[in-house]
Amino acid sequence: MAARIVADGRVKSRLRSHGSLVLLVAATVLAALSSCRSTGPATSPLSTGADKDRPLVITTFTVLADMARNVAGDHLRVESITKQGAEIHGYEPTPGDLRRVEGAALVLENGLNLERWSDRFLAGMPEMKRATLTAGITPLPITEDAYRGKPNPHAWMSPRLAEIYVENIRQAFSQLDPANAEDYRRRAEAYRGKLRALDQELRSELATIPASKRVLTSCEGAFTYLAKDYGLDEAYLWPVNSESQVTPQRMARLIATVRQRQVPAVFCESTVSDKVQRQVAEQTGARFGGVFYVDSLSSPQGEAPTLLQLQRHNVRTLIQGLKGGS
Numbered sequence: 001m002a003a004r005i006v007a008d009g010r011v012k013s014r015l016r017s018h019g020s021l022v023l024l025v026a027a028t029v030l031a032a033l034s035s036c037r038s039t040g041p042a043t044s045p046l047s048t049g050a051d052k053d054r055p056l057v058i059t060t061f062t063v064l065a066d067m068a069r070n071v072a073g074d075h076l077r078v079e080s081i082t083k084q085g086a087e088i089h090g091y092e093p094t095p096g097d098l099r100r101v102e103g104a105a106l107v108l109e110n111g112l113n114l115e116r117w118s119d120r121f122l123a124g125m126p127e128m129k130r131a132t133l134t135a136g137i138t139p140l141p142i143t144e145d146a147y148r149g150k151p152n153p154h155a156w157m158s159p160r161l162a163e164i165y166v167e168n169i170r171q172a173f174s175q176l177d178p179a180n181a182e183d184y185r186r187r188a189e190a191y192r193g194k195l196r197a198l199d200q201e202l203r204s205e206l207a208t209i210p211a212s213k214r215v216l217t218s219c220e221g222a223f224t225y226l227a228k229d230y231g232l233d234e235a236y237l238w239p240v241n242s243e244s245q246v247t248p249q250r251m252a253r254l255i256a257t258v259r260q261r262q263v264p265a266v267f268c269e270s271t272v273s274d275k276v277q278r279q280v281a282e283q284t285g286a287r288f289g290g291v292f293y294v295d296s297l298s299s300p301q302g303e304a305p306t307l308l309q310l311q312r313h314n315v316r317t318l319i320q321g322l323k324g325g326s
Contacts (some may be wrong), residue, residue, distance in 0.1 A: 092117065
């Protein structure tokens with residue numbers, strides 16, 4: 001599947017909320033939102049020294065940078081516009097980001113409406129080469145009525161689909177730097193092997209959870225692809241990360257799901273406030289089971305410094321929560 005390299009600068013158990021429950025949680029939502037926080041824009045540090053002799057590849061967020069580095073080896077310098085912990089959906093690029101991208105040979109982006117800010121950001125650089133890493137993936141739609149027809153952008157959360165990302169990276173790098181195409185092929189195949197092994201590992205671990213208990217309850221609906229892979233039911237507060245999207249109706253619906261399915265633990269993502277999700281836990285008797293990583297890696301010293309470690313952390317956190325671990 002060919003990676004799309006764009007050089008023209010243009011881009012391309014529903015549950016009814018009962019009225020009484022909606023009224024009950026409305027005040028809670030409004031109070032919780034007043035104290036919610038989001039991670040502000042931030043940039044990755046610039047490389048120095050001999051690194052600058054290599055062609056620069058920019059990615060829109062840290063997960064893509066990790067995948068790209070596995071393929072690039074020592075041939076290319078890969079940097080992420082956003083740094084660890086940044087919320088990517090509503091990111092606001094800085095003048096420093098613009099200066100850095102102007103020196104790049106290639107920009108790698110997810111697509112599927114994830115980085116709408118990057119279209120505006122790169123509009124003034126029509127000659128900039130861009131590769132969309134979800135090319136060739138059939139997106140799963142967001143099922144909520146307000147978003148009907150829009151794709152869920154979090155395809156990298158499926159290890160199987162992450163292999164397509166890696167192949168698209170390989171093709172983009174081979175077009176950019178044909179002299180090292182064979183090394184990119186070898187490195188991409190080695191990394192895809194790790195993703196295949198991860199897929200089997202996660203499948204085996206999740207098989208220990210009874211089917212009736214396989215409910216993944218998060219803040220953002222970012223686990224649709226992973227849930228499909230491993231037979232999980234997904235429940236969430238909002239379909240895409242924006243804390244302003246928490247409504248009494250959505251919160252009431254999630255509370256009803258947690259109660260009806262007797263979900264023992266709920267979770268939230270690292271890049272948004274967990275305040276409202278903790279309110280869901282309090283009102284249902286569930287525990288707050290911990291933090292998932294989705295849109296951003298952790299620091300190198302953290303729990304999810306690579307995509308492979310991110311997936312392992314998330315699944316083990318989920319299993320521990322659903323089995324009632326502390």
